[in-house]
Amino acid sequence: TTRSYIQGTGSYLPKTIVTNEDLSKTLDTSDEWIVSRTGISQRHIAGDNESTSDMAEHAARLAIADAGLTPDAIDLIIVATTTPTHIFPSCASGLQKRLGTQVCPAFDVQAVCSGFIYALDIADKYIKTNQAKHALVVGSETMSKILNWSDRNTCVLFGDGAGAVVLSASESEEGLISSKLYADGAFKELLWVPNGVSYQHSDERIDDYIQMSGSEVFKVAVSKLRDLVEQVTAGTDYGSHQIDKLVPHQANIRIIKAVAEKLHLPMEKVVSTVALHANTSAASIPLALDCAVKAKQIKRGDLLFMEAFGGGFTWGGALLRF
Ligand code: ACO
Structure with a gap:
């Protein structure tokens, strides 16, 4: 029987780091409050012109290379995101073009923080039913763009970034x-x-x-x-x-x-x-x-x-x- 396993991983973080100290300059908060309630010390924040798709592409390329593959091997693309680049088309179909994979199923999954588990579960089912061999499963978010930066209850909690795996079919891996x-x-x-x-x-x-x-x-x-x-x-x-x-x-x-x-x-x-x-x-x-x-x-x-x-x-x- 065919099973799915993680053949490669990759990730990307935007360059800009915002520390708790930085936030406390414009918000009524403190490093002590944020660390003691959440464990968070800093977050990476995407640039003005850096999109969820840009970050997804970086993470995806690294995951594909880590799997020892080239993009043409990918035959399913699922992007989990709550902050898609456009209302439509999906980040996943954009990624198909950016990476130059074969024409294949590509769609976004919206389950907020659970999105990656949802996407992994779906990709596994494609692989187990022999409808895909190398699925690219990405989580990418620019949460900074849907935060009210003057609301201390929420803005201190989130950051931007992307992670990706290549989920591949195998007859021998437990996966x-x-x-x-x-x-x-x-x-x-x-x-x-x-x-x-x-x-x-x-x-x-x-x-x-x-x-x-x-x-x-x-x-x-x-x-x-x-x-x-x-x-x-x-x-x-x-x-x-x-x-x-x-x-x-x-x-x-x-x-x-x-x-x-x-x-x-x-x-x-x-x-x-x-x-x-x-x-x-x-x-x-x-x-x-x-x-x-x-x-x-x-x-x-x-x-x-x-x-x-x-x-x-x-x-x-x-x-x-x-
Ligand atoms: N700095 C200082 N004070 C703050 C801040 C801040 N950044 N944010 C809130 N406060 C204040 C509030 O205004 C409130 O003040 P008040 O009592 O005068 O109204 C007080 O702190 C609330 O304090 P606590 O009740 O001690 O807060 P709590 O221990 O519940 O911690 C927190 C708050 C960190 C938000 C916590 O409830 C939490 O992490 N919840 C889970 C939420 C979460 O993770 N959501 C993400 C998406 S879902 C998910 O991924 C799990």
Whole structure:
């Protein structure tokens, strides 16, 4: 039987770094507040002319090269993003042209911070049904462009960046073992951008930007993520004690620690980039994965558990042999 595995990884961060100290010059906040509540010290912010597609392309090229492939091998492109370059066409179809891949299915997936897990789950299903051999799965976000930079409740939490993997078909690799996706739309107003293409919540500029009830999001996130490992490992030969590395969505170090505690994983087994990248939404997992692989924190053969929670609410997890 055909299975999917991660053949290569890549990532990209914009050059400009904004520290907590920088933010405290224009906002009523402090490095101490931000670090103690979130674990975030700095974030990378895209330039005015740097788009989600530009960052996706950088990360994708590195992932394809890391897989030992050239772009013509790619036969499926999925980009997870909440901040697409255009309303349409999709970032994924733009990436097809930029990379010069063969003509193939290419589409964006919108599940906010859970977007990469959603995209990975979909790509795995294409591969298992022999409809793709080398899927390019990207998370890329310019969250900075949908932030109200005078709202200290939200703007300190997010950053920009991109991560990518090449998910390939194999008859011998164990690869992706199990993945589960969830959504519950009842919570939409706890974390959202009120104004949209077909709906105007109000004429206020703030309704064009992210709004969040932080402490309520926090509680639901922790409770859903704590249940997730049982849901993802159910029906597999694995339990949480076998996980070598947790690669969580990087929203908040306290959420990450709460999940690690539930899994009885010491922090040495947890990949954490939130201090340096902040919350890059759909980009955070592939970005953290690539950083950990390049730092030799993750090696071939490791059993990885990836999990994410985000607006919608959406959440999901994946168990895989790297
Ligand atoms: N600097 C200083 N003070 C601030 C700041 C800031 N940047 N932001 C908020 N505050 C103030 C608030 O105004 C509030 O003041 P008030 O009580 O006078 O009204 C107070 O701090 C709130 O403090 P706490 O209740 O201690 O905040 P909490 O411990 O809940 O931390 C946080 C807030 C960091 C937002 C937390 O709730 C959180 O991380 N929630 C999860 C949200 C999240 O990660 N969302 C991302 C998308 S979903 C996801 O990816 C998981």
